[in-house]
Amino acid sequence: MEPVYLDNAATTPMSAEVIAEMTDKMNNVWGNASTTYSFGRAAHTVMENARQTIADSINAASTEIMFTSGGSESDNTAIMQTAITRQNLGKHIITTAIEHQAILKPLQYLEKQGFEVTYLPVDENGNISLTDFKNALRDDTILVTIMMGNNEVGSRMPIHEIGDILKDHQAWFHTDAVQAYGLLDIDVKRDHIDMLSTSAHKINGPKMIGFLYRRNGISFPSFVKGGEQEDKRRAGTENIPAIAAFGTAVEVLNSAEKAARQKKYFGFKNKIIAGLRANGVEVEVNGEIKSDNLNHVLNIWIKNISTYVIQTNLDLAGFAISGGSACTAGNLEPSHVLTAMFGENSPRISESIRISFGRYTTNEQIEAFIHAVSQIVQRLSQTKEVG
Numbered sequence: 001m002e003p004v005y006l007d008n009a010a011t012t013p014m015s016a017e018v019i020a021e022m023t024d025k026m027n028n029v030w031g032n033a034s035t036t037y038s039f040g041r042a043a044h045t046v047m048e049n050a051r052q053t054i055a056d057s058i059n060a061a062s063t064e065i066m067f068t069s070g071g072s073e074s075d076n077t078a079i080m081q082t083a084i085t086r087q088n089l090g091k092h093i094i095t096t097a098i099e100h101q102a103i104l105k106p107l108q109y110l111e112k113q114g115f116e117v118t119y120l121p122v123d124e125n126g127n128i129s130l131t132d133f134k135n136a137l138r139d140d141t142i143l144v145t146i147m148m149g150n151n152e153v154g155s156r157m158p159i160h161e162i163g164d165i166l167k168d169h170q171a172w173f174h175t176d177a178v179q180a181y182g183l184l185d186i187d188v189k190r191d192h193i194d195m196l197s198t199s200a201h202k203i204n205g206p207k208m209i210g211f212l213y214r215r216n217g218i219s220f221p222s223f224v225k226g227g228e229q230e231d232k233r234r235a236g237t238e239n240i241p242a243i244a245a246f247g248t249a250v251e252v253l254n255s256a257e258k259a260a261r262q263k264k265y266f267g268f269k270n271k272i273i274a275g276l277r278a279n280g281v282e283v284e285v286n287g288e289i290k291s292d293n294l295n296h297v298l299n300i301w302i303k304n305i306s307t308y309v310i311q312t313n314l315d316l317a318g319f320a321i322s323g324g325s326a327c328t329a330g331n332l333e334p335s336h337v338l339t340a341m342f343g344e345n346s347p348r349i350s351e352s353i354r355i356s357f358g359r360y361t362t363n364e365q366i367e368a369f370i371h372a373v374s375q376i377v378q379r380l381s382q383t384k385e386v387g
Contacts, residue, residue, distance in 0.1 A: 003318045004365045008202075008358030009151050009179060009297050010322060015204040015249065015359065022206060022245035033238050034229060043240045050247030054211060057250050058196065059187040066212045066233045067243055071178040072102040073223070074197030074212035075145075077234075078174045079106045081220035082143045082195075083115060089170060090140025091115045094133065096157070097340040098122055098150055103176055104336075107145075120146075122340050125288045126155030133162060141171040148180035148196075152337040152354055153287035154297035156180075163192030172218060178202055178210075179294055183258055183265075194218055200242070204359055205249035209242035265295035265357045268366050272298060272355065275370035281377045286338060286352055298355045299338075301348045302373070305380055310353055313376045319369055322354040 005013070014022075025046060031039030033047050048062065055062040068074045083093070095107060097119045107117045118136045120128045128146070137144075144166060149156045159175055166173045174195040177186060182203035188196060195218065199210040214233075226235030269289050276283045286299040302310055307323040314321055323335075334349045342348050355369070 001318055001368065003320065004368060005320045006355045006357065006361065006365070006369060007320045007322045008361070009354065009356035011201045011207070012204045012358045013360065014206060014245075015252070017252070018205055018245045018249050021248040022241045025241040025244045029240055029244070031240075033240060034227070043238075046240055046244050047238055050243045050250075053247040054250050057186070057253065058213060059189050060213050061216060063231070064188075064213055064216055066214060066230050067238060068210045068212050068234060069208050070201070070210040071100075071176065071197050071199035074199075074210050075100070075102040075174075075176055076106050077212055077223040078195045078197060078214075079103065079110070079143065079145060081223050082172055082174070083110050083113075085220040086142040086172070087115075090138075090142045092118070092138050092141045094118045094120065094136050094141060094144045094146070094171075096120045096122060096128055096146055098126060098152070098155075098337045099145070099147055100151060100176055100178070103145055103147070122155070124341050126150055126153045126286075126337070126341055128157060130158055130161055130165075134165065137165070137169065137171070139170075141169070143174065144171050145174040145176070147176040147178075148184065148186075149177075149294035150287075150337060151179045151297065152335060153299045153341070154294040155287050156184075156290075156293045159193070160191045167192040179297070182253055183262055183294055183296060185255055185258060188213060188215070200246040200249055203249045203253060205246045206242045209239055209246050211246075261359070262291070262295045265361075266291055268357050268361065268363075269295060269298045271363075271366055272370060273300070275367070276300075276373060279370070279374035279378075281374055284348075286341065286348060296357045298357075299352055300355070301352045302377065303347070303351060305377060306350055307353055309380065310373070310376065313380070314353075314372060317372045317376070319372055322356070323352070 029043050029046050031043040033040055033043040051065050052062045055065045093115060111117055120132050122128055146157050148159055163173055172194040175193055176197050178199045181198040194215045196213040201207040222233055222235055224235045229235055229238055282303040284301045286301055311323050338349050
């Protein structure tokens, strides 16, 4: 059997149309977009066309899109530059306990610099309380950074409600939409979002390219110092082939396509849980299977079998899955997301795996996965009984 890739929350394979676009631009549009002669003008046109496509996808103006190297740079830029620019208005920031490390680590750095960060707790479904958020909001809050959807369990945050609360407050509202961008209809105006981060490699685009949406009217110095590219907002010669390919990846993601993917992935989730239970596997969902969550992510607790053991056995059987976020997969520390949801003493922390679907995941692959897990669990259970 061909290897089966079920870790699309970590990264996705580039689509054929993205590869074709990127190859074409590498061959034919290699000028520096900051130059004024024909080669540069051609590159600049390609870049601005992609920028407009991306802006349209979130109901933004093209002037509000700044290209970056990806989600981590976008997150860091939003957080660090907001703190530096607005510290005269206060030093309080609100986030959640289950953010990506690209959010948590810059916030931890800022805490050492005298900023105060409130980490909102989550319930066992990975959801925050709007009451907790309202109680945490203060006059000196300068930034709220809350992810649109979680990368480990798929829970979806109440972004519209938070934006509505903040629309008349001094705090800027940033959301990490890296996992949500390819699945949810995003409207930054409707939801009163001031800044938003994404990354192309999560939507079958190339790695090392992303964007930061920054609402017109929000101004802070360039995080990357150097030249005056990106309208003086981000130094460095723009990667035209990657930007063009990013635009192509976005063109695929109209509302109908995103809805179809959500429906398809929701079916995969239910199929896996029902199939494993029908085969006698003791399994529970970490979070909840809910149609409007990020349905490409399924995190499950397989009772009495360690994450390492099931992940290793699946790898040997040809299945790529994760024990959690790809950014911490090589770390022996427990998942901070599951710890926040269930407490540090829960067996779920060391007995859970994450399965994540993508554009090319098929029903046949899901059925093969169910069969493989069931066989592995049965074999491991018999070994324990014999031992």
